[in-house]
Amino acid sequence: MTNQSIPVIINGAAGKMGREVIKAVASAPDMMLMGAIDTSGEHQGKDAGELAGLSEALEVPITNQLEPMLGYVAGERQLAPGVIVDFTHPDSVYDNIRSAIAYGIRPVVGTTGLSPEQIKDLADFAEKASTGCLIIPNFSIGMVLLQQAAITASQYFDHVEIIELHHNQKADAPSGTAIQTAQLLAEMGKTFNPPQVEETEKIPGARGSLAEEGIRIHSVRLPGLIAHQEVIFGAPGQIYTLRHDTSDRSCYMPGVLLAIRKAIQLKSLVYGLEKIL
Ligand SMILES: NC(=O)C1=CN([C@@H]2O[C@H](COP(=O)(O)OP(=O)(O)OC[C@H]3O[C@@H](n4cnc5c(N)ncnc54)[C@H](OP(=O)(O)O)[C@@H]3O)[C@@H](O)[C@H]2O)C=CC1
Ligand SMILES: O=C(O)C1=N[C@H](C(=O)O)C[C@H](O)C1
DSSP states (O other), rough: TTTTTTEEEEEESSSSSHHHHHHHHHHHHHHEEEEEEEEGGGTTTTTTTHHHHHHSHHHHHHHHOOOHHHHHHHHTTTOOOOEEEEOSSSTHHHHHHHHHTTTTTTTEOOOOOOHHHHHHHHHHHHHHHHEEEEEEEEEOOHHHHHHHHHHHTTOOOOOOEEEEOTTOOOSSSSSHHHHHHHHHTTTOOOOOOOOOOOOOSSSSTOEEEEEEGGGGGEEETTTTEEEEEEEEEEEEEEEEEEEESOOGGGGEEEEEHHHHHHHHHOOOOEEEEGGTT
């Protein structure tokens, strides 16, 4: 660790993703973990390293004091610019990002559930503050590749639906990844799924949620799942299915570390891992 190391705060440190990020940051030679924030009552004061399952303590206690931590890292002028990684909850992520930018700490955000209006507002705020901010709906390289394949396929198929499948602790639906995938296809400039018949939903929601440009998203929540997505294209006589499966949350860590390194170079908001690869 040197003064050139990137100071990192993890918000949501006691959660499923937060614990993975603790391990990843602790093993990155160019980063130092300076703070571990979590509102969960049962973990206050515990050592972040021990909570994440490391054999040695990191001497970084879990605390719920976000603003004092932002102020402390912002005040460490001899260090590189600070970064806060956010894997918390859709209800708090907007305020977390605004607070971090106000202190000049760069947010790297994995938490989903932000509305397009909130993302626009945050982009304006980051631009005015000349502060880097990354909002990444999915940090896995496999999902970026799936989305690129889907963009290619969408040039040749007019019919497509998305199925996303997640563990049943997930707060938001549809997933941030499915929404982003639909947005990327919608940017191709065509309307998908022209109606073939007049449909009636006998049970509301049977046909899933209607995202941009006629693309439907179906959300499955079950114990035993982690994070999975299918993009299914159909045409007369053929089906083309793209599928990504997460079997371990460590798959997100190369993307998280890349985003932390990128965040200190940026002066505005970037949305999507594909923009920094
Ligand atoms: N972009 C990506 O690649 C990925 C994104 N995600 C997203 O990340 C988010 C977190 O996922 P996951 O780790 O599975 O969720 P968890 O519920 O396991 O972890 C979230 C943690 O944050 C805590 N928390 C909640 N609110 C706050 C707050 N305001 N301030 C600080 N801590 C808070 C929770 O405490 P408590 O339990 O007490 O509420 C919990 O410990 C979700 O939005 C998920 O969709 C997940 C995986 C990959
Ligand atoms: O909650 C999760 O687990 C995940 N959330 C993100 C999303 O909503 O897309 C990313 C990944 O699917 C895992």
